[in-house]
Amino acid sequence: MARTASNRLGASRCRLIKIVGLDLHVQGLDAVDRTPVLDIKPYMAEFGPQGQVVQPERATELMRGYY
Numbered sequence: 001m002a003r004t005a006s007n008r009l010g011a012s013r014c015r016l017i018k019i020v021g022l023d024l025h026v027q028g029l030d031a032v033d034r035t036p037v038l039d040i041k042p043y044m045a046e047f048g049p050q051g052q053v054v055q056p057e058r059a060t061e062l063m064r065g066y067y
Contacts, residue, residue, distance in 0.1 A: 010035070013043065028067055 014029035024040070 009038070030067070 010031060012030040014026040017025040017027055019025070024037075
């Protein structure tokens with residue numbers, strides 16, 4: 001019987017509010033409390049999508065009010 005792998009990594013974005021010692025205080029992080037953080041990167045518009053971003057209206061409707 002074949003076993004399927006489960007991807008337990010997530011990707012999210014949030015706003016950094018403040019840093020106290022080794023603690024990062026963030027807002028809008030889509031993660032379960034105590035989820036390990038593997039990497040932190042700043043967002044730079046130059047690394048974002050180039051050109052116009054298009055998505056189906058159903059995706060916009062699905063995500064309305066998500067955060």
